[in-house]
Amino acid sequence: MDSFEQLKQDCSLCSRCVLGATRKNLVFGIGNEHSDLVFVGEGPGEKEDLQGIPFVGPAGQLLDVMLKLIGLRREDVYICNIVKCRPPMNRDPSPEEREACSQWLQRQLALIDPKIIVCLGRISATSLISPSFKITKEHGQWYEIDGRKVIATYHPSALLRDVSKRPEAFADFREIRSALRALGYPCDPLSFYSSGTMEAENDPVL
Numbered sequence: 001m002d003s004f005e006q007l008k009q010d011c012s013l014c015s016r017c018v019l020g021a022t023r024k025n026l027v028f029g030i031g032n033e034h035s036d037l038v039f040v041g042e043g044p045g046e047k048e049d050l051q052g053i054p055f056v057g058p059a060g061q062l063l064d065v066m067l068k069l070i071g072l073r074r075e076d077v078y079i080c081n082i083v084k085c086r087p088p089m090n091r092d093p094s095p096e097e098r099e100a101c102s103q104w105l106q107r108q109l110a111l112i113d114p115k116i117i118v119c120l121g122r123i124s125a126t127s128l129i130s131p132s133f134k135i136t137k138e139h140g141q142w143y144e145i146d147g148r149k150v151i152a153t154y155h156p157s158a159l160l161r162d163v164s165k166r167p168e169a170f171a172d173f174r175e176i177r178s179a180l181r182a183l184g185y186p187c188d189p190l191s192f193y194s195s196g197t198m199e200a201e202n203d204p205v206l
């Protein structure tokens with residue numbers, strides 16, 4: 001069995017695909033390595049590549065807000081990507097690159113052993129749920145894969161570009177909250193909504 005540190009160390013030496021040649025930093029993942037909830041995005045962008053941390057910048061801030069709305073902090077969950085190295089010019093990772101990198105993600109998931117996986121965006125959903133997955137039609141639906149509950153929602157970057165999708169995304173997060181509550185997590189909104197009366201749907205960020 002891998003240890004997390006050993007796995008990360010091995011991954012940092014990876015050159016299985018062309019993305020390894022142009023990365024500034026490996027973006028392995030961050031968060032609680034024992035969490036029941038793992039978010040899987042697409043791949044690192046420029047800021048992530050520079051810092052070696054997934055979901056920094058505006059998309060990461062929006063993800064943090066959405067986590068808060070269901071009573072979670074970033075450190076409560078684990079966050080990673082389908083590919084661990086930045087695709088140049090933020091292009092989609094190719095099928096070959098996704099396939100090459102999948103062994104790292106599968107080994108990460110084997111160590112974390114989450115009960116719930118959330119695919120953030122089309123690339124993640126087509127990689128982990130079905131190659132024919134349609135994010136606009138099939139987000140918010142649960143799938144059972146390898147004994148885990150898997151759901152997809154929009155990538156936070158898509159929600160920054162198109163605010164009209166935010167209510168649908170929040171409905172997906174309510175689904176996630178329900179699943180976590182079924183596991184015994186309280187999932188109450190954090191002090192961000194200090195009055196306890198503010199409706200998350202009215203949040204100016206969402």
Ligand code: SF4
Pocket residue numbers: 011014015016017018019020021083084085097100101102104
């Ligand atoms: S993207 Fe994945 S498979 Fe490709 S070099 Fe980076 S770690 Fe290796």
